[in-house]
Amino acid sequence: MPLNPTIEAVTQRIIERSKARRTTYLDRMRRAAEDGPRRAHLTCGNQAHAYAAMGDAKDALVAEKAPNLGIITAYNDMLSAHQPFKDYPDKIKAAVAKVGATAQVSGGVPAMCDGVTQGQVGMELSLFSRDVIALAAGVGLSHNTYDAAVYLGVCDKIVPGLIIAAGTFGYIPGVFIPAGPMTSGLPNDEKAKVRQQFATGEVGREELMKAEMASYHGPGTCTFYGTANSNQMLMEFMGLHMPGASFVNPGTPLREALTEEAAKTAVGLSALGNNYTPVCDVLDEKAFVNGMVGLMATGGSTNLVLHLPAMARAAGVDVALEDFADLSAAVPLMAKVYPNGLADVNHFHAAGGLAYMIGELLDAGLLHDDVKTVAGHGLSHYTLEPEILNGGFHYREGPKTSENEKILRPASNPFQPEGGLKQLEGNLGHGMMKVSAVAPERHVIEAPARVFDDQHAVKAAFQRGEFTTDTVVVVRFQGPAANGMPELHSLTPTLAVLQDRGLKVALVTDGRMSGASGKVPSAIHVAPEALHGGLLAKVQDGDIIRVDADKGTLDVLTEGVESRQAATPDLSNNAFGVGRELFEVFRANVGPSTAGAGVVV
Incomplete structure (x- = not known):
């Protein structure tokens, strides 16, 4: 099947837009790669420090003939998704020893759980943790003793932060290793x-x-289709996981075999192996288009609209919001996984999962097959399924039909002809909405505004019984510069109750919602944010707002709003408590949400 014209046009647009940045990036990566394995440039004293605790592996490290694998781990046992990583370093070291290589834990990165911090002050650090993760991974890799790397991370900001680091060290091959969803x-x-x-x-x-x-x-990612599981999808669509690795449960024989295979693969991708494939060659323009196609086809997390531009910039690629909009219009929604349906990711995987979906999208001309991946050249590797047969690890041909079309449908008969995310633009600024779980009759909401400066005030008004008519709830001064752009997912039950009472309700905010945003129409990431000149700062109670996901518009219809004085928020309480003092430099220097709300890229 020839490539879809929209996919081709968007790809070429990104290539042209990225030409100068990508050329400079690749030149730097090529020069770094030409220096050969990094350990060759360390002094004897440098190396002695690096190898002091390596026991029997010291001789191999000193000889510099065996690849040395750096492990970047986001392990902690507070996150269910990351708890299984506790034993991964030992498993990885044992696996690479079988092929004559060594491995060291290069460094650990923080990994916070948005589920714990939802509605809490700690959520104000969540988005910035992505940049902290990138910085921490960079510190680990800066020791310059690694021929390849593996990245252990799953959840919301962790994978994007690790990608930013992997792209920055793009001359080093890398494989991402997941832990799988809980049962x-x-x-x-x-x-x-x-x-x-x-x-x-x-x-x-x-x-x-x-x-x-x-x-x-139990251990593993949460089973709904939010940011964590969208990240896992993304790593397969972009060729950084082993094929079929995303949704295999922790603690199973297949999960163990996939981890061992990933470690061995990373060794083989090093310059000391037979298939040198640096991350900079995997993370190209086509890979990011494939990732965005996967996001649309699965109805994935709104958070990835923030993360993908930041991830791309680390690899010299410029992704713009118009790219998401055009791809969404061309890519069908093929999956219904909660909150877009009743199934969870285990059911999705059993129905055919990513192998089936990637095969369908390739056949429909909606994905680039001619890309480099950690599994080899061609995304078609990701239509295969892993299995253990006669005690050995193998790949077999993946499913050609869906096992349950209530969960997963072919590209020719999708749940809807367009993707699950919609860009919105109007006099209120630029926002986006996850429409995959929103009923079509709720795609257009026009109603008076109720304006709040924080989510707790919304809940208090609800408890007082103040929402009795159709309402557009505006929650402003929630952008990255104001307070770190926390998710407002804890508002979902409140707004859903109003909707179930028969009211027309929508949310408009310069903050975020969960990657599992549900049935309430929510115009989020509105930019410019209220603190930086956005019209949201001038909206008042009673102003008529129209949120139109069908036409992709977001407007205040009341006349004269632009001429008003902007509201002045009291943000003094956002500057301290639960570590917020440490992040003032992030709030002062963060970019707009339309560019990924980045600090380090």
């Missing part, structure tokens, strides 16, 4: 129902806690 627990729709019942006082905290614990119950 299915309480269905996500049942959990959401209990949350709404708690918001209205129908059930108490004991019932709510029971439901939450039954949903989040």
